[in-house]
Amino acid sequence: MSKALIELIQRDFGSAVLESHSLHGDDTVVVELRAWKEVARFLRDSPQVSMDMLTDLTAVDFPEREPRFEIVAHFYSLTRGHRLRLKTRTGDSEGDEAEVESLCEFWASANWLERECFDLFGVVFKNHPDLRRILLYPEFEGHPLRKDYPADKIQPLIAYRDIPNIDKVAPFGVDEGMAFGRQTHAQARHDTDDSRVN
Amino acid sequence: MEPLDQELDEAELEMPTEPMLLNVGPAHPAMHGTVRCVMELSGEIIEHVDVQVGYLHRGFEKMCERGTWTQVFPYVDRCNYVSPMLNNVAFALACEKMLGVTVPERCQWYRIILGELARMSDHLTCDGAMAMELGAFTPFLWMIKAREMIWDLLEEETGARLTHSFGRVGGMASPPTDNLKDNARAVTQHILSVVDEVEKLLLGNRIFLDRLEGIGVISQADAISLGWTGPCLRATGVAYDVRKASPYLKYGELDFEVPVGTTGDCFDRFMVRLAEMRQSARIIEQACQRMADKGPVNIDDPRIILPPKEEVYNTIEGTIQHFKIVMEGLKLPAGEVYAYTEGGNGELGFYLVSDGSGTPYRVRIRPPCFLITAGLERIITGAMMADVVPSFGSLNMIGGECDR
Incomplete structure (x- = not known):
């Protein structure tokens, strides 16, 4: 089942899929930034996939890589009972221009998850209806989960x-x-x- | 006597009003001390609301990146401080999934027993606090007394009432005590009687029912889209429980049901939690029957588990092994993993990224409360001001987990 999920995405978005793996049994697809929203739409709307729940969305900071941030989303399909991890990469080495399309119009849970990601990593979600800091206060300087933010600052x-x-x-x-x-x-x-x- | 308002014509009384901004929390007790709601009221109706969280943000995920994998356990304790054992077990399972190891059967049963007790304490707190916030103080005291018994048991097992830090990668900090089964049976027996009594006391109470039924309703589709899990999602009628949907530990071999509600209102959420406590009692009884009295609790792998103290002090191998695990930390293989369990409030996930060193590269906790609190805005917009208290109470927002 799970392999078929990756193949489905590869079939429809072959050129945009950068890599895929099933490490520890978690099916993962890494897509190009430009295809992020389209793949997400496909995941939700395709009857064979029908991911009705966006369980988690977060980012991981790799300061030494060129697209610096990895945006990681976890999907679950209640109807079909399968899971998928979808990733994309964005941002230059300075952490600027980290932008990715918002998924708010597909899943309501994306709203707060993306706000949190913006707050802690400084990744900007385009077309997000209400992109404010959520866990920290507006005057907070910097984005604490970036690796170059000192923990004792x-x-x-x-x-x-x-x-x-x-x-x-x-x-x-x-x-x-x-x-x-x-x-x-x-x-x-x-x-x-x-x-x-x- | 005639009703006083008999002669009044509603239209005449209507006065021009402008929306009033009302700030509830974060220090308001009904907001559980950590959430602020900025509401725009028209009369008593909430027209808009901005739910603000983060007052308990302590940088959990950042702190995890500073120590070893084992040093994360005290932090996860402090995420959900009502059922910390579930967090302990969830994090241990995530690390074990990454290492590709499974703990011995006895430990799996042990984790189930302790975890279900923690789930009961979570539900007791939520339902008790909910009743108290609506003016019913007696059930609260009964339930907190029952919760205290659970914590006494956990203290006997782990040495700490609340922040146990008891989980370990590959096992538990210490083996079960000899009295575990007797104590667990006695405690569950008492809790079941408390649940019965609370039902008798509350479910015939007109005030209590009126304040819960039809209040804080959310549709199935909305709840799913918001990423709700756990009792709040099941109250809408979706029978999604991680313990059933993708069984971990020994849950696949146990006989229990997933209680669901129908309308997704506050009352259903209250009832689902009560019903789940009964199911937890069933699980604990089965686990007590099947758990062996003797046998290993920790896996037999010197790279993961600390050696017994006699060896540490008496043999050079033991000393070195102890030193390496404590000073360098466990070496989780490079890669990433997402492991999920059923926490007290829903799917509790850990997304771990390891670079192969002894220090976590990224620990992401997927807190059920955060997404459930995100739905608060939807269920109280258009409701009356007084409905905020039961609606918010029924979500069981745990500040430590929501804000991390």
Whole structure:
């Protein structure tokens, strides 16, 4: 069954399939970036495949490769009971121009999964209806799951948000509060001083 | 006495209103402390809602990339802190799938027993909290008391009430205690009686039923498209359970049913969880019968399993083996794997990428809660403000898993 799934995709998208394997029993197809959305549409609509559930979508960062990010989606078909992992590659070595078509119009689950992927990796999903950060706050600098983001990096203090029409204002200024007792590195103090100047 | 509103004409009373922005959470207890809903209300009707998660984000996946594979276990404990044993087992299974090894039968039964107990504690928490949020405090106390018994049992087995860190690649941290079966039977017996009592107490309660029936309804198609799994999906009538659909451990040999609902409302989700506790009790009983009292728990592979302490302290081979596993970490073969199990809230998947060194290259947890919480917006838009509490409660959002 499972082999047939890979063959089906190879038959219809032969030129776009970069590689395929069934390591540890997980059927995997890597497609070119331009075919990402079309293959996804095929997976959902083809009666022989009918992947009705997008169970997971994430990315993996390989900074030394040229299309740097691997976008990994896992599909499951409730009706047919088979699974498939679909991958594509995007982004240059700097991590810029990492763009991929959104799958939101096919599966509702893509909405939050893609937002998370954008948040943590900085991969932009084109035509996503609401591409905002989801797990982190808007002022967060960088994308933490990239390999070049140091795990112990300290984020700068964020300024008080200037939101109109809110009568209640917190009784502290820009440079007070929000320290959480962890901003003790010399670097962080330095950053804080900068933000005070601004 | 005449009703007070008899003479009132609705049209006359209608006043020009503009939508009100209401911010619920993240510190609101009904939002379980980690979710914020920004709602646009028209009267009491929610017109738009923006569900914001991430208040409990701790960088789980980033932290996993810093240690060894074994050092991930404490982190997965803290993902679902109501049923950590299920996460432990799921992660161990993912690593074992990558290594191509299977743990001995006794360990598989052991994992099933502990896992089903953890699933019961998960469902007890959810249903109990749901009842409490609707004003029924007694069932909550009963269920939390029953949950405490599960945690006592798990403490006896693992040494920790909650964050067990008990799973290991290729086995468990220690073999089952001699009292495991007796204790498990006693606990399940007590839980079954609690479930019966809770049913009697709540299912005849008009207030409770009115607040759940027909509230928070989601269609089958929507639930599937949103990637819902577990009790929330089964409440819509889809009998998808990983334990049945692609059995792992010994689930294929066990006799149990997958309870499903019909309408996909809060009441169905509540009932599916109650029914699942009964099924878990059946599974535990069967597993107790079939688990051998003696035999190995860990696989016999010195590259994966730490040697016994006597060998570490008395033989040079044992010392070296211990040193290599602890300092260098397990060497999982280069490649990628996606392993999935049935967690307390649905399909709990681990997508692991290994580069062949002892450190994980990427650990991706596929949290059932994250996608279920994504559906909150859909089920409360157009509902009344007061329906948010039962709707959200019935989803059983676990902050640690949703935000990681």
